[in-house]
Amino acid sequence: MMKFSKFVHHVIFNDEMVIFDEVNDNFIFLSDSETLSLVTALNTGKDSIIAKKLYEQGVLEKSDHYIDDKNFNYMTSKKFGIDNYEWRTSKKYRDTKINKYRKFYSAALLSCNLSIKIIGFHKTLQIARNTRNTLFCVKKNRSDENPIHIVSNFDFVSKFLPFKNTCLEYALTSYAVLTLLNYEPKFYIGLQKYDFLSHAWIEIDGKVIGDVPDLKDKLHIILSI
Template sequence: MAVPTRTERPPLPDRLGAIAALAVASALVQAAPLRCTLAVARITKRCAHRPATAEEGVRAVAARDWVSRFFPGRAACLEISLAAFLALALRGRSVDWCIGCRFDPCESHAWIEAESGPVGEPETPDRPFHVTLRI
């Protein structure tokens, strides 16, 4: 098993936003029906006034990844992508929250997209994910 690399601690405002966003995202995914989670995401996106840049998306993903290391519960792609989406919305920035799938092998995944494409996701040009839902 490889030892994970030590990441630099994000700035305090990014960490606080990521903590709040991960707590809300986890509560929504675990306790609320999916239609309620999607409704909250749509309302939240309407409140964000400006599109986020790719750099802002990378900062939010880095803060989210740092915070999720200390999260005691389940933090899979649905929760952490929603957390990054909500953390940016707290700052008035808008990104797309995407849920999709790919085949052979069959997988589902959730991620955020800013400006030109996915943020913080590995490149898989041979097996891209197809967007099923975009908010």
């Protein structure tokens, strides 16, 4: 009997599974036949070549019980995707108001970028998870700073930094800073399979901040914190 290893996420749509191995920062795509074979193996313990391969890769681990169908992340609604989308093209959803703490925003974005490069995506995400759990133990009042202004500041200061930032760095840095300012943001990674694209964004109270408002209607969510 096997199950998905910790920090391995998956989603099934159009009868095909996409697996995200967070620790190794790797997407794995299964065909419809491989998906059926894997689901059957995890449901019943039946021998499966793909299950054995994923176990050898560390994507699956030993378990003392079978996985029930309800524990698979099936997506039933049709998502239309966002084509060849880039976060920097969504400026109309951000604000032009820039506050005086530009050095702080530059340092935060730089720290996130270096953290992902040096210790990897998973450990950086763990820092974000732990920060959230620690800070939310004590209820505090939210900052008066508009969260859209915060995200807009990262967009502005990125022009003066000597490296390219993607939606991942923007979203994770915004998530960390908004958490420190006592908001309760949610961080998401969603995907479309054809042509493959993954995209990260943040929401507060169910509202997308500084990005396309209907991302949940367009992308399949595979990870959230």
